[in-house]
Amino acid sequence: MRRAVFFLSDGTGITVEAIAHSLLAQFDGIDFERQTIPFIHSVGKAWEVVQEINTRCDLDGARPLLFSTLVDPDVRRVIRQSKGFLIDLFDTFINPLEDELGVDSSHAVGKTHGVRNYTAYKERIDATNFAINNDDGVSARYYDEADIIITGVSRSGKTPTCLYLAMNYGLKAANYPITEEDLESNELPALLRAHQAKLFGLTIDPHRLHQIRTERRPDSRYAALDQCLRETRTVEKMFLDHGIPSIDTSTISIEEIVTAIVQKIGLRKRLYG
Amino acid sequence: MRRAVFFLSDGTGITVEAIAHSLLAQFDGIDFERQTIPFIHSVGKAWEVVQEINTRCDLDGARPLLFSTLVDPDVRRVIRQSKGFLIDLFDTFINPLEDELGVDSSHAVGKTHGVRNYTAYKERIDATNFAINNDDGVSARYYDEADIIITGVSRSGKTPTCLYLAMNYGLKAANYPITEEDLESNELPALLRAHQAKLFGLTIDPHRLHQIRTERRPDSRYAALDQCLRETRTVEKMFLDHGIPSIDTSTISIEEIVTAIVQKIGLRKRLYG
Incomplete structure (x- = not known):
């Protein structure tokens, strides 16, 4: 039909x-x-x-x-x-x-998405630029400014999560990808230690991770199931050991991830239009 | 109240x-x-x-x-x-x-934003990564893959527009910032010529541009009003000369920009959930 x-x-x-x-x-x-x-x-x-x-x-x-x-x-x-x-x-x-x-409505058009509020507009653009510029984990220079630092293994959904936080909430979200080196040391990466209160972890089912990475780099060590298993296990332990709140991204959408994060750590939406 | x-x-x-x-x-x-x-x-x-x-x-x-x-x-x-x-x-x-x-509803919960559809999920993530990786205008290597190439002067709103197209429409949007060199040559940049049908221009009021750039780099040549006037005038002429559709981003939000673009060039939303 x-x-x-x-x-x-x-x-x-x-x-x-x-x-x-x-x-x-x-x-x-x-x-x-x-x-x-x-x-x-x-x-x-x-x-x-x-x-x-x-x-x-x-x-x-x-x-x-x-x-x-x-x-x-x-x-x-x-x-x-x-x-x-x-x-x-x-x-x-x-x-x-x-x-x-007990009041009349204004019957005014187009009040929802316009640029009425330059401050809110600027906040959103700034947050988006912040997310893009802090997407690599290379520099922690701006972590002081961050509202939140999202961390997890490669392909766990960090980048879209940070962008969604920026574009829809006006929040400054940095992205720290956990590297091979970090995994070997079994320690919280040095760059993150000073900002532990801002950390939020993304976890993912190793089989799902394997599937996603395989599409990106088929037959690589990066995508191998045992590699995915090792990485997810190590990272989950790291989150647990350091009391870093986290969420499993395997079966939920970016909207759901972001809503859960915001609720879990009590961040306030900066943009209510 | x-x-x-x-x-x-x-x-x-x-x-x-x-x-x-x-x-x-x-x-x-x-x-x-x-x-x-x-x-x-x-x-x-x-x-x-x-x-x-x-x-x-x-x-x-x-x-x-x-x-x-x-x-x-x-x-x-x-x-x-x-x-x-x-x-x-x-x-x-x-x-x-x-x-x-003439049918009963399923009264099923959470149908709106979940990852029910892995293909749609992947399309969205791919499009987001595409936007991030094609945000600099340095390489036109992936322009063949692009659904649309957004162009305009620095700070005209290209990056958030591309990201929004990706995250909310699943469309692959590349971003070509028009440079000083491009402006001097008065020609359509070589990288863009092969993809003219995919081009969409963002224009901006020079005074608004001056305001935005001043916040970023106060008292710079980049932010000077006469520089902004020159750039916006040259770019608008370029769009006109080459029949590139464009939209003025000065007073409208990212949502409105993107909706207008999609409507103007007849792109179809890839993601309807």
Whole structure:
């Protein structure tokens, strides 16, 4: 079974995609054909969208699902004229919220993702640059500035974790890859010792690590299962010996890793938009 | 005026934060004190959350707002017992969707952000690594592999744009910073000529660029307003002369830049979860 789905937004559509995605994930066996129409800013554009929806409806012989976070009342009025099945997030929740809060909403468009707040924007860019510049573990020069230092073996997910912390939380995350040398010494690497309170470890199932490394460098010593076993075991012991909090990244997504880290060590999100 | 807000999720809470954020942005003058409670997986945990909400309610003398994307019916039943003002996204929309689609939902938890799909996971990590490894413009070795090549002057927003394209769309984005030399030659840089169809330009207001660069290197030639004017003018002419699509990044966020790019050149999102 197939069904067309439109995500309608006056902004980027990111939010409405996310919520719709979590709802649609509840329906197995339907092939949803998704399309995002962002930046619907005018009544004229809204009429074009209605045309597109109606054409699709006639073609498919089934109402497309419409998920909307449109704010502008005139634009929403137009969209309501379409033949689609409309799920209007704004309409559904804004009135109950107005009642509960005892104030009127501003019905202002595009408040979610714009650069309204230059400080927040700068913080995010700075954190992203910080993550990129502190991705190698070579220099600990900036560890004083770091909010958190992520460590683990090669291919345990450190880089995307640091970037996600930067881009979505505005947190400065450095990345220290545990090297062959570190593993042999069985000690916490010297560069990390001064910053132990900021450390967070990523662990990974050795079989999963073997799979990931094999795709990168097939038949290498680096990817060999016994090497992966040795590295993961040593690192896990290191985390345990030094009381470094850690999380197993084998079966969870970057979003889940980051959310768990932030919750575990009580970091506060710098960016709430 | 202050009001406590809880984001309740069985996953990371990212989706419910986003939708709630766009709704709360409509209410000016209220200081929302936001707190995310992710990974609510059990009835026991749900009861703890109810306690926390009720305590807060009594302290504040006002009902906390609760935004929930909880899926599990038992967990949701517990949360409904709290004194908070509940906005239940699942409850509100899943039944109308079931009716419209003519099928029952699976009421399955945590379908949004998990690593269910190893291919999608790998694509995203690969794209992120690609963005990091192709961030310098030094080597065009991998431009054949790139989905898109982002170009513009230093500090126009190329790096976060490429990373966001990678992490949120799974697209391979390379980054070519236009250098002093490129600017003097007035030509499209040789490395880019072979890949003209993949190019996308970022432009920026020279005064904004001056501001950003001044924070980085105060009183440098790099940050001088006349230098910024010269660079932005030359680059804009280059984009125009070679028919390179571009977008002005001065006042919009990374999300908006990326959404506009994807829409403009018709790239398809690789990751729909």
